[in-house]
Amino acid sequence: QVQLQESGPGLVKPSETLSLTCTVSGGFITFYYWSWIRQSPGKGLEWVGYISHSGNTRYNPSLKSRVSISVDTPKKQVSLNLTSVTAADTAVYYCARHPGGAAKSGYYFDSWGRGTLVTVSS
Amino acid sequence: QSVLTQPPSVSAAPGQRVTISCSGNSSNIGNNYVSWYQHLPGTAPKLLIYENKKRPSGIPDRFSGSKSGTSATLGITGLQTGDEADYYCGVWDSSLSASGVFGGGTKVTVL
Numbered sequence: 001q002v003q004l005q006e007s008g009p010g011l012v013k014p015s016e017t018l019s020l021t022c023t024v025s026g027g028f029i030t031f032y033y034w035s036w037i038r039q040s041p042g043k044g045l046e047w048v049g050y051i052s053h054s055g056n057t058r059y060n061p062s063l064k065s066r067v068s069i070s071v072d073t074p075k076k077q078v079s080l081n082l083t084s085v086t087a088a089d090t091a092v093y094y095c096a097r098h099p100g101g102a103a104k105s106g107y108y109f110d111s112w113g114r115g116t117l118v119t120v121s122s
Numbered sequence: 123q124s125v126l127t128q129p130p131s132v133s134a135a136p137g138q139r140v141t142i143s144c145s146g147n148s149s150n151i152g153n154n155y156v157s158w159y160q161h162l163p164g165t166a167p168k169l170l171i172y173e174n175k176k177r178p179s180g181i182p183d184r185f186s187g188s189k190s191g192t193s194a195t196l197g198i199t200g201l202q203t204g205d206e207a208d209y210y211c212g213v214w215d216s217s218l219s220a221s222g223v224f225g226g227g228t229k230v231t232v233l
Binding site: 004035044045046047050058060061062094096102103104105107108109110112113114115 | 165221
């Protein structure tokens with residue numbers, strides 16, 4: 001049973017960079033796609049972006065200028081960087097696995113981490 | 123404002139049936155597969171339905187999914203207190219600003 005664990009600072013100052021890591025255990029990191037999804041307080045889920053097993057990335061257009069996702073296959077880790085954060089970036093950030101990419105039959109999230117709360121505040 | 127429209131809340135008594143709608147357009151639901159997720163606060167969201175109507179192993183057949191045109195529906199029969207949660211639909215939007223999108227979420231309350 002694959003498990004995903006998000007980790008990173010719980011507090012980030014405005015204008016700084018939010019950096020999170022998702023560690024995958026109990027399963028392969030290859031052959032899958034990996035997304036970051038966030039939920040701001042009192043709001044719904046928002047897709048941030050994904051990286052494929054081959055390193056191709058797709059990002060939410062509303063965040064595209066500030067976000068980057070990378071993968072370290074030997075460490076079985078997926079990383080998220082979000083630059084120039086504001087209070088609007090305060091959210092629980094989830095890592096999730098999906099079998100396929102954009103508009104493919106495998107675009108569904110079959111495993112999720114429990115999420116990590118990141119607060120943007122000075 | 124979510125690209126996909128869900129009712130904010132639905133409610134029913136234990137044992138009853140509820141349906142949750144998810145409305146989109148031809149760029150998303152109309153041409154791509156829909157998935158559904160159950161989310162209890164403080165926990166990882168759980169996949170309930172994928173590819174419009176398929177259930178992952180371990181998901182009871184009380185949960186069902188369907189799609190027609192640019193709308194999708196999640197059905198829950200035999201409602202249980204443990205079903206009280208937030209439910210989200212998700213799909214890829216293939217418009218010019220292509221992106222993954224979710225509905226705004228629906229709170230299911232068991233009366």
